[in-house]
Every structure is written in C-alpha cells, then in structure tokens.
Amino acid sequence: MKPINFAVIGYGGMGSYHVHTIMLQDQERIQVIGTYDISEGRQTVSAEKGHKLYPSYEAALGDEQVEAVLIATPNDVHKELAIQALQAGKHVICEKPVTLTTEEFDEILAVAQETNCVFMVHQNRRWDPDFLIIRELCKNQQIGDIFQIESRVQGANGIPGDWRHLKAHGGGMVLDWGVHLFDQLLFLIDQPIKKISADLSYILGDEVDDGFSCWITFENGLRAVIEVGTTNYTKLPRWYVKGTEGTAKIEDWDLSGELIAASKSEIFSTPQPIQAGVGLTKTMAPPSEDATVKLPFPNSEAEYVSFYCNFYEVVRHQADPIVKNCEVRKVMELIDIILMAKPEIVNEKELQIV
Amino acid sequence: MKPINFAVIGYGGMGSYHVHTIMLQDQERIQVIGTYDISEGRQTVSAEKGHKLYPSYEAALGDEQVEAVLIATPNDVHKELAIQALQAGKHVICEKPVTLTTEEFDEILAVAQETNCVFMVHQNRRWDPDFLIIRELCKNQQIGDIFQIESRVQGANGIPGDWRHLKAHGGGMVLDWGVHLFDQLLFLIDQPIKKISADLSYILGDEVDDGFSCWITFENGLRAVIEVGTTNYTKLPRWYVKGTEGTAKIEDWDLSGELIAASKSEIFSTPQPIQAGVGLTKTMAPPSEDATVKLPFPNSEAEYVSFYCNFYEVVRHQADPIVKNCEVRKVMELIDIILMAKPEIVNEKELQIV
Numbered sequence: 001m002k003p004i005n006f007a008v009i010g011y012g013g014m015g016s017y018h019v020h021t022i023m024l025q026d027q028e029r030i031q032v033i034g035t036y037d038i039s040e041g042r043q044t045v046s047a048e049k050g051h052k053l054y055p056s057y058e059a060a061l062g063d064e065q066v067e068a069v070l071i072a073t074p075n076d077v078h079k080e081l082a083i084q085a086l087q088a089g090k091h092v093i094c095e096k097p098v099t100l101t102t103e104e105f106d107e108i109l110a111v112a113q114e115t116n117c118v119f120m121v122h123q124n125r126r127w128d129p130d131f132l133i134i135r136e137l138c139k140n141q142q143i144g145d146i147f148q149i150e151s152r153v154q155g156a157n158g159i160p161g162d163w164r165h166l167k168a169h170g171g172g173m174v175l176d177w178g179v180h181l182f183d184q185l186l187f188l189i190d191q192p193i194k195k196i197s198a199d200l201s202y203i204l205g206d207e208v209d210d211g212f213s214c215w216i217t218f219e220n221g222l223r224a225v226i227e228v229g230t231t232n233y234t235k236l237p238r239w240y241v242k243g244t245e246g247t248a249k250i251e252d253w254d255l256s257g258e259l260i261a262a263s264k265s266e267i268f269s270t271p272q273p274i275q276a277g278v279g280l281t282k283t284m285a286p287p288s289e290d291a292t293v294k295l296p297f298p299n300s301e302a303e304y305v306s307f308y309c310n311f312y313e314v315v316r317h318q319a320d321p322i323v324k325n326c327e328v329r330k331v332m333e334l335i336d337i338i339l340m341a342k343p344e345i346v347n348e349k350e351l352q353i354v
Numbered sequence: 355m356k357p358i359n360f361a362v363i364g365y366g367g368m369g370s371y372h373v374h375t376i377m378l379q380d381q382e383r384i385q386v387i388g389t390y391d392i393s394e395g396r397q398t399v400s401a402e403k404g405h406k407l408y409p410s411y412e413a414a415l416g417d418e419q420v421e422a423v424l425i426a427t428p429n430d431v432h433k434e435l436a437i438q439a440l441q442a443g444k445h446v447i448c449e450k451p452v453t454l455t456t457e458e459f460d461e462i463l464a465v466a467q468e469t470n471c472v473f474m475v476h477q478n479r480r481w482d483p484d485f486l487i488i489r490e491l492c493k494n495q496q497i498g499d500i501f502q503i504e505s506r507v508q509g510a511n512g513i514p515g516d517w518r519h520l521k522a523h524g525g526g527m528v529l530d531w532g533v534h535l536f537d538q539l540l541f542l543i544d545q546p547i548k549k550i551s552a553d554l555s556y557i558l559g560d561e562v563d564d565g566f567s568c569w570i571t572f573e574n575g576l577r578a579v580i581e582v583g584t585t586n587y588t589k590l591p592r593w594y595v596k597g598t599e600g601t602a603k604i605e606d607w608d609l610s611g612e613l614i615a616a617s618k619s620e621i622f623s624t625p626q627p628i629q630a631g632v633g634l635t636k637t638m639a640p641p642s643e644d645a646t647v648k649l650p651f652p653n654s655e656a657e658y659v660s661f662y663c664n665f666y667e668v669v670r671h672q673a674d675p676i677v678k679n680c681e682v683r684k685v686m687e688l689i690d691i692i693l694m695a696k697p698e699i700v701n702e703k704e705l706q707i708v
Binding site for chain 2: 013017124125127128129130131143147153154155156157159160161173176177197199203215223229230231232233234235236237240242244246247248249253258259260261262270271273274275276277278279280281282283284285286287291292
C-alpha cells in the first residue's frame with residue numbers, strides 16, 4: 001500500500017484537525033508531507049508540530065512528491081486554490097462548503113474533468129453516529145415509514161472566529177453548519193425536492209446569517225425542518241424524527257434521547273385524561289403503558305469505509321466516491337436558493353432538484 | 355353576592371368538567387341548577403351526580419331561574435344553540451372553538467348585541483401556569499426582547515373520541531388544541547400578523563387534520579411556531595422561547611425545563627471546542643460557565659381574576675371581559691385562513707389582522 005502524499009493548505013482549526021486525525025487513523029493511506037498557511041502564526045504552530053512548511057502555494061504545488069492537496073482555507077478561496085491544484089495535476093480534497101455558489105463549483109468540476117484528477121469534498125458528518133442512527137431508522141422501518149425529519153444544531157456562542165462574520169469570505173451559518181445538515185438530509189432522502197422555504201436570522205447584527213430555519217418538502221411528501229442557531233441558550237433536540245409507527249428523538253451528540261414505537265399489541269388500554277395546566281386533556285395524555293414500547297437505538301456504524309480510506313480507493317483503484325460531486329452540487333443548488341432570500345421574509349420557490 | 359344560575363348544555367367531557375370545577379371553586383358566584391344532554395347515557399350520569407335534568411333545550415331556556423347557559427356540545431352546534439339562548443335573554447358561556455368560521459361567530463355577535471346579553475368564550479388556557487410564565491417573560495425582559503416563540507403540544511393517542519374525527523362537527527386539531535395555542539399567542543403578542551403559513555397533517559387518514567405546523571410572523575418581526583401533533587410518540591418541549599439575552603424551555607405542564615440567560619459579566623472565557631460526532635465544533639460547544647446564568651422561572655400567577663369570577667363581574671357589574679370577543683374573532687380569522695389550505699401544500703397568505 002503506497003500512501004498518498006498530501007500538502008495541507010490552510011493550517012487553521014480544520015487544517016490542523018485534519019492532520020491530527022490523519023496521523024491518528026489513516027497513516028497507512030495518507031501521508032502529510034507539508035503544510036502551507038499565509039499566517040505566520042499558523043506557520044509557527046505547524047513548524048512546532050514538525051511539519052515541513054512550504055513558502056508559497058506554488059511551492060507546494062511544485063513539489064513533485066505531493067500527489068494531493070487538502071484545502072482548509074476560508075471558503076471564498078476554495079475555488080481558486082482548487083482549480084490551481086487540479087491544473088498542477090494534483091488530486092484535491094476540499095473542505096465544505098466547496099464554494100460559495102453552484103456556478104463556482106461547476107468551474108472546479110470542469111477543470112477536474114479536463115485534468116482527470118480526483119476532486120472530493122470533505123462532508124465528514126456523513127459519519128456522525130447520530131446521523132447514522134437516523135439513517136438506519138430510515139432503512140429498517142423500526143418506526144414505520146419516516147415522514148418528518150427535524151435536524152437542528154443550536155449553540156449560544158454566536159458566530160465564531162473572524163472571517164466567518166464576513167460575506168466576502170463566505171461566512172454565515174447557512175454556509176457553515178447548514179452545509180452539513182443539508183448534506184446529511186439529501187444523502188438520507190433520495191427524492192427530488194418539491195418545495196423549500198427558508199428564514200434567515202440576523203439577531204447578532206452581522207452581515208451574514210447567524211442561523212436559519214429551513215422547511216423542505218420532498219416529492220414523496222416527506223417533510224424536513226433544518227435549523228441552525230447561534231443565540232440559543234438552551235436547545236431543542238439534535239434530531240426529532242417521526243415515523244408512521246413511532247418517533248425518535250436524539251438530544252445530542254452523546255446519543256442521549258429515546259426511540260418510542262407503537263406496540264404491536266392489538267388491545268391496549270385507552271389513555272387516561274391528565275390535568276394539563278388548568279384543563280384536562282386525553283389527546284395529549286401519555287399513551288397507556290401497553291400502547292408503546294421503548295426501543296434501543298439501532299447500530300450507529302457506517303456500512304461504508306472512512307472518508308480517507310475511500311479517498312485512497314478512489315485515487316488508487318477508481319472506487320466510487322462516497323461523497324459524490326453530484327450530491328455536493330445538489331446541496332449547493334439548495335443553498336443558492338436559500339441565500340437569495342431576503343433576511344426579513346420567507347423565501348419560497350418551487351424547484352426541482354433531481 | 356347573588357350567584358348566577360346556570361344550565362349546562364352538553365354534559366360530556368367538558369360539560370361535566372366545568373360543573374366539577376365550578377362546584378369546587380366558584381359556588382359563590384355560579385350555581386349549576388340543571389343540565390341538558392341529548393345522550394341518554396350522559397343524562398343518567400348527570401342525574402347520578404344529583405343534577406336536575408331538562409327534557410329539552412327549550413325547557414332549559416324556558417326556565418326563568420336560568421340566567422345563563424354554558425354550551426359544551428360538539429363544535430358545529432355552538433352557533434345555533436348560542437343564538438337561541440341569547441334570543442331567550444340568557445347570558446352565554448361557550449366552549450372553544452366558538453364556531454367553525456368567523457362568519458358564524460359574527461352571527462352570534464350580532465344577536466348578542468341586539469339582545470344585550472353577555473357572550474363569553476371559555477379560553478381557559480390563558481390561566482395555564484406554563485403560559486403565564488412565558489407571558490411574564492415577554493413583559494419582564496429577563497431574557498431581553500422576545501423574538502421567537504415556539505408553542506407545541508404533542509401526543510401519541512391520535513384524535514380522541516367520536517365527533518372530533520368528523521369535518522361536519524368541526525373536528526380536527528386546528529379547531530381543538532389549535533384554538534388554545536393561537537388564543538394564547540395572540541393574547542401574548544399585541545401586534546398585527548404580517549404573514550402566516552400552515553401545513554396540516556393527515557397521517558391517520560381522517561377527513562380532518564390530526565395535527566399541524568403553523569408559522570406566523572408579526573409586524574414587529576417576532577416569529578412564532580405553533581404545532582399540534584397526535585402521532586408523536588416522544589415529544590418536543592411545550593414552549594421554546596428565544597430572547598435577545600436568553601432562552602426559555604418549558605418541557606411540560608409540570609413546568610420542568612430551564613431558563614438560561616447571558617451573564618452580565620463583561621469578561622468571560624471563550625468556549626472550548628467539543629467533539630461532536632466525527633468533527634469538532636466551537637460554535638455549538640456549550641458556552642463557558644461564566645457566560646451564562648440559570649434563572650428560576652418567573653411567577654406563574656395570573657394578575658387577572660379567574661374566568662368565572664370575571665364572568666360574574668361582567669354580568670353583574672359590567673366589568674371588562676378578560677376573554678374579549680374581538681380577540682376570539684382574531685383567532686377565528688386566523689383559523690379560517692389555515693383551514694383554507696390544501697393538506698399537501700403550505701398555505702401562505704398575506705393578511706392583516708389588526
């Protein structure tokens with residue numbers, strides 16, 4: 001097994017995290033042989049870790065030992081750096097969001113095709129255990145047919161860092177966590193989108209969205225709610241998923257939560273009315289004990305190999321990429337539509353992403 | 355203090371609950387002197403409780419001792435019974451939803467005005483402690499300006515009872531729990547509605563909605579989400595409310611939940627990135643401990659008197675009703691719009707309810 005030699009471009013939060021993860025898990029297949037960052041501070045950090053420093057991007061691309069580059073820079077320069085690398089004959093892994101628009105992404109794809117180099121986007125959250133539980137539920141019918149998926153991440157720290165506040169650099173939450181949640185959703189649901197509405201929030205007064213709510217209806221009727229918030233001092237569950245025979249709630253990345261299904265017993269006691277506020281309710285009373293059953297969450301292991309393992313197989317043995325560029329492109333199309341919305345109104349468009 | 359003599363019309367779940375509550379709390383002001391129900395079974399139950407039974411609605415209205423009637427029948431006959439009672443010179447308390455449409459309600463209001471009788475709708479959930487906590491938060495600024503209110507009730511028992519499944523009787527969840535949640539919201543937010551969208555659910559295959567999601571934007575920008583579900587085997591919090599300086603979450607009618615506000619301290623540590631799934635996140639990491647503060651929920655007592663006490667004051671001393679007919683009418687206008695939606699599409703209308 002001959003590892004792929006990598007140069008890591010952008011040694012910030014994500015770049016250094018990639019290097020760390022690769023060195024822990026994927027050294028057999030991936031070898032980081034140098035880094036490049038425009039910041040002197042980050043160069044120093046990288047040097048201290050023992051990495052070779054390239055004096056310029058051109059120097060990294062000029063290094064014949066380098067077979068591939070990993071781009072983990074601010075979002076707005078992904079396109080330019082990716083095209084330059086592809087033209088230098090390097091394979092490319094690019095951080096999300098791949099670009100700021102579908103149009104930019106298409107420019108990259110054209111060059112990748114011309115140069116016959118691999119271009120793959122690092123949509124790592126397809127391997128998140130919480131997501132994999134929901135994915136398994138969509139397949140195994142434990143709670144029947146899934147007809148509603150609510151996927152939320154909510155924090156109270158505002159928009160982090162520096163360039164993430166700026167529109168020119170591709171800041172904002174749609175292009176940050178939004179990309180992950182949309183990628184997961186479209187990977188999960190193999191259906192054309194029938195309808196989409198979005199509502200961006202600008203609570204913090206930034207020029208970019210500090211969160212958003214998005215409602216998607218698929219051709220088969222399945223509804224999804226995607227929400228990202230950065231001014232949420234307490235939060236709603238990470239996942240709330242309704243099936244015809246049960247409901248799943250995953251509170252957090254620690255996989256706390258519950259999976260409750262209708263029991264298969266034919267006869268069960270009717271629920272007793274409960275006092276709710278100053279009134280009674282039978283409708284909203286807990287179901288009687290024999291009417292439901294609490295199930296363990298299904299397995300949260302991916303049946304596909306790790307991202308880097310797959311990248312290796314794609315480069316060395318023409319395997320199918322797990323993160324396909326056509327999938328990434330669907331997410332970018334969706335984001336194009338959402339970012340066209342004015343902050344104060346709900347944007348609603350009929351669209352057909354197939 | 356001379357109590358108001360009542361006849362209770364419809365001795366089902368709500369009718370009998372009213373009688374029970376009145377006898378516990380309001381005997382000084384309200385005296386139930388008889389009941390009428392078309393069902394023999396319910397007549398028997400009422401007789402067993404020691405109530406006088408009227409042989410017909412006309413008999414109840416013909417009883418000169420009766421000053422007021424309480425209407426707690428299926429929704430579709432509220433209008434006809436109310437008008438008949440008002441024309442007989444009786445004051446009326448009517449269960450919610452007051453009618454099936456605004457138009458029907460206007461017919462009642464016209465007769466109430468002609469006959470100079472009091473007509474009041476029993477919107478009892480304005481006295482719910484969970485609601486009163488949220489109401490207090492909207493006033494006391496503990497979490498700054500409120501800009502998002504999410505109000506949900508979710509159960510797993512389907513639509514209860516018999517007539518509630520039928521369109522002709524005014525069944526469905528918009529006209530059931532929906533009325534409560536819309537009434538609370540509009541009582542809370544004294545602003546014109548700018549925009550409303552709704553999505554009704556028909557999971558159970560009934561001819562009426564078994565739940566719905568509704569998104570409302572008010573003139574001042576405040577957003578509200580109102581959701582009712584009857585196929586939710588596990589549920590989302592009853593209230594989720596965002597302010598500029600904090601967030602409130604009330605899980606259930608037991609008032610569990612939390613109120614977290616930004617701390618006033620000028621300097622606090624930046625949050626540390628956390629492992630979330632297979633990635634790191636600083637944005638969604640819990641805020642550092644000195645950045646937020648957990649507060650107790652505010653007082654959940656109404657500053658207004660009880661429903662029956664108010665009704666007594668309205669009838670005897672021309673007090674202002676707490677549940678005003680103009681408020682009830684706004685809710686009916688909203689419901690008119692929601693029920694015009696086709697089940698499979700989101701209905702969105704510009705409207706001005708002032």
